Amino acid sequence: MPALVLLGAQWGDEGKGKATDLLGGSVDYVVRYQGGNNAGHTVVVGDQKYALHLLPSGILSPSCTPVIGNGVVVDPAVLLSELSGLNERGVDTSKLLISGNAHLITPYHQTVDKVTERFLGKRKIGTTGRGIGPAYADKINRVGIRVQDLFDESILIQKVEAALNDKNQILVKLFNRRAISAEQVVEEYLGYAEQIRDYVADTTLILNNAIDEGKVVLFEGGQGTLLDVDHGTYPFVTSSNPTAGGACTGAGVGPTKINRVIGILKAYTTRVGAGPFPTELFDADGEALRTIGGERGVTTGRDRRCGWFDAVIARYATRVNGLTDFFLTKLDVLTGWEQIPVCVAYEIDGRRVEELPYSQTDFHHAKPIYENLPGWSEDITKAKTFADLPKNAQGYVKALEQMSGAPISAIGVGPGRDETIQVNSFL
Ligand code: GDP
Ligand code: IMO
Ligand code: MG
Numbered sequence: 001m002p003a004l005v006l007l008g009a010q011w012g013d014e015g016k017g018k019a020t021d022l023l024g025g026s027v028d029y030v031v032r033y034q035g036g037n038n039a040g041h042t043v044v045v046g047d048q049k050y051a052l053h054l055l056p057s058g059i060l061s062p063s064c065t066p067v068i069g070n071g072v073v074v075d076p077a078v079l080l081s082e083l084s085g086l087n088e089r090g091v092d093t094s095k096l097l098i099s100g101n102a103h104l105i106t107p108y109h110q111t112v113d114k115v116t117e118r119f120l121g122k123r124k125i126g127t128t129g130r131g132i133g134p135a136y137a138d139k140i141n142r143v144g145i146r147v148q149d150l151f152d153e154s155i156l157i158q159k160v161e162a163a164l165n166d167k168n169q170i171l172v173k174l175f176n177r178r179a180i181s182a183e184q185v186v187e188e189y190l191g192y193a194e195q196i197r198d199y200v201a202d203t204t205l206i207l208n209n210a211i212d213e214g215k216v217v218l219f220e221g222g223q224g225t226l227l228d229v230d231h232g233t234y235p236f237v238t239s240s241n242p243t244a245g246g247a248c249t250g251a252g253v254g255p256t257k258i259n260r261v262i263g264i265l266k267a268y269t270t271r272v273g274a275g276p277f278p279t280e281l282f283d284a285d286g287e288a289l290r291t292i293g294g295e296r297g298v299t300t301g302r303d304r305r306c307g308w309f310d311a312v313i314a315r316y317a318t319r320v321n322g323l324t325d326f327f328l329t330k331l332d333v334l335t336g337w338e339q340i341p342v343c344v345a346y347e348i349d350g351r352r353v354e355e356l357p358y359s360q361t362d363f364h365h366a367k368p369i370y371e372n373l374p375g376w377s378e379d380i381t382k383a384k385t386f387a388d389l390p391k392n393a394q395g396y397v398k399a400l401e402q403m404s405g406a407p408i409s410a411i412g413v414g415p416g417r418d419e420t421i422q423v424n425s426f427l
Contacts (some may be wrong), residue, residue, distance in 0.1 A: 031056025071250020
């Protein structure tokens with residue numbers, strides 16, 4: 001099983017960090033292929049809790065080589081502080097590899113991200129403010145700065161000056177902000193060059209060779225399917241492709257090399273930031289999910305919006321990612337409800353709709369059609385096998401599997417590494 005993708009099947013925060021870490025000990029490489037430090041992946045190992053933003057969750061497994069692929073946008077200040085934070089906790093980060101083609105986030109991207117949001121007012125996306133959208137915009141606009149540019153001072157100066165030309169006009173004339181000094185940016189970024197140099201490598205070559213040699217490579221998505229710039233709830237999305245195809249472009253590995261695509265699926269639904277969310281709850285149940293599930297953002301500390309499980313979304317994730325398996329997380333959070341509503345379809349302007357509508361207007365009008373599934377009250381956090389689960393919890397998992405279109409191969413019953421029921425092996 002040389003290459004597998006692990007990605008978010010909903011709006012992010014499904015538990016990708018935990019799932020990646022769980023596999024980390026058995027894989028040779030863990031590769032981030034898109035996004036940047038907008039991600040917040042929590043990994044709990046014993047009594048230690050780690051919050052990773054830019055680094056692949058595999059960095060916590062000593063046998064695994066973590067890789068930041070070309071599709072990622074890298075904030076070098078965040079990278080270095082995340083590395084030193086882990087080093088202080090005794091984690092060896094020396095094996096990290098970074099693609100020289102990955103683009104850099106600079107202070108002007110963060111400024112543009114924040115002022116754009118402020119000027120959007122009520123229509124804001126609710127971004128993480130990390131400069132992700134503006135950095136990807138520069139990449140597509142062919143005025144981005146790449147990791148490799150750090151090692152050629154004259155190129156770096158030219159590129160930063162070119163990028164700041166129009167940005168400073170916009171900042172000063174449109175947003176009434178101070179211009180950003182190209183010199184200062186260059187000086188700061190040259191200071192990062194030597195600290196990063198040893199990690200930089202031809203990651204595409206290394207990963208393709210590894211797969212050809214039968215090594216196991218895991219691609220770890222950030223964000224989630226419904227935050228994908230092409231397949232998500234545009235414009236309320238991030239600016240990259242968390243979906244499975246993003247692993248190919250964001251790491252330079254062809255689709256024929258990928259054998260398995262695992263969707264991480266929360267047993268209910270959450271979302272951070274603005275945008276449509278049909279099963280969102282505004283009542284005591286929503287508050288209970290937030291409290292019991294600890295649904296507060298790892299990156300921005302914002303409360304996550306919470307709602308019941310949405311099978312329409314899960315089916316859509318199966319379709320656009322070609323999912324082979326699901327990893328269902330946080331089943332334990334649902335313990336204690338007598339009945340658990342699950343959205344099986346939408347009602348849109350009086351019609352029953354089984355599949356996610358492509359029309360944004362229709363999706364905004366979608367009202368969930370619920371089926372109530374019987375709940376359970378037994379503690380499930382110690383369950384080790386599917387048979388250990390109470391009958392109604394088994395029924396809930398089976399019902400979700402049937403509605404979602406791919407087998408549920410693992411079930412999370414707690415945040416820890418070992419609080420997982422493995423139904424089918426991933427490797
Ligand atoms: P990610 O961004 O997809 O990696 O997810 P986050 O780390 O942002 O949010 C998931 C949260 O749920 C983290 O606090 C995890 O420790 C926690 N978590 C993951 N799986 C489980 C599970 O099965 N049960 C419980 N109770 N918590 C879980
Ligand atoms: P992980 O990897 C949840 C959301 C933001 C906002 C939108 C755009 O932890 O699942 P951006 O800063 O990316 O331009 O913001 O995307 N968002 C996330 N939501 N989990 C994430 O990452 C997210 N990364 C971005 O809240 O709505
Ligand atoms: Mg997260």
